[in-house]
């Protein structure tokens with residue numbers, strides 16, 4: 001009977017459903033409970049052991065799916081503290097529960113309050129404290145440990161975030177530029193989960209690129225896969241925008257948007273989702289330059305693309321951002337033919353290096369100012 005059920009269930013799975021059933025997991029709910037405090041021994045003034053606590057530690061290379069598989073019932077409980085006894089007046093402390101979570105996880109409580117942002121390897125946080133042991137203060141009755149449901153939200157950490165509407169050629173680029181092996185097809189939404197690729201250089205330097213799929217007009221308001229992937233952009237240092245030089249049409253029901261309108265639409269999506277994203281350095285790739293007529297389109301749009309504020313008056317009202325992006329570099333490319341891919345690699349590296357150098361200068365300046373404040377006017381002169 002069970003076999004028959006399994007067979008029937010299997011046969012109802014369509015290829016389309018199988019395609020959209022993503023393996024990528026970026027949120028997880030867990031119930032965590034600290035251990036109960038052990039009871040005290042009133043006769044001898046004995047104190048019960050404190051309950052163990054539950055804590056998370058960030059580890060590189062882990063995934064939320066793996067964590068979910070390891071914790072099948074999504075519950076974690078630390079052990080109770082030992083009761084005080086004649087032979088052991090001070091009860092032993094309960095054993096803590098150490099849970100390894102993927103790097104980049106943010107931990108929220110039921111009220112959506114951020115408890116911890118674990119974005120460094122080995123960063124840790126206690127999510128459920130153990131109950132205090134029984135003592136004079138609590139009538140020698142051990143207290144229960146903290147108990148709560150926590151929400152783990154994974155935000156990918158990558159150097160570069162690849163942003164573009166479906167079918168722009170993001171996966172093709174990622175494949176040409178990095179070690180990733182994304183799926184490529186001539187229909188939108190081929191990529192249904194973020195892909196991370198590593199770009200390697202001859203001097204062994206490497207940078208990571210995240211392809212963030214599913215972005216469509218209205219994603220900020222959670223249309224399509226909306227927020228699910230937009231949130232990953234927050235932790236990238238550089239935004240790499242990609243548009244099809246011939247524009248994009250989501251479906252026959254939607255209007256065809258030319259290349260410039262698509263740039264404005266991406267600009268607006270990001271602005272509506274989080275305006276601070278527009279402050280990130282960005283590079284623009286105009287793809288599919290190998291196709292006939294591409295050069296002419298580029299020639300016509302060049303002045304508006306170079307300075308987006310030039311084309312704003314002609315931009316449709318619903319796509320008009322209040323603040324326009326300022327691209328550090330604009331590169332016409334053909335991801336399919338790997339044309340100018342070496343330049344893309346070089347520009348990404350240079351821009352990231354410039355950024356790192358800027359950070360170093362500001363960090364040094366801040367350090368100097370702090371030292372100057374501490375040393376005051378009498379101390380040695382800091383140059």
Ligand SMILES: Nc1nc2c(ncn2[C@@H]2O[C@H](COP(=O)(O)OP(=O)(O)OP(=O)(O)O)[C@@H](O)[C@H]2O)c(=O)[nH]1
Pocket residue numbers: 164165166167168169170171172173183184185186187188189190191192213214287288289290291333334335336337
């Ligand atoms: N002519 C031409 N076609 C390209 C180029 N780059 C990508 N394509 C084609 O455009 C289609 C979409 O490419 P993808 O790389 O899957 O696009 P995507 O942006 O990852 O699409 P989603 O997975 O829907 O997000 C495929 O048929 C590619 O072969 C290019 O430089 N020139």
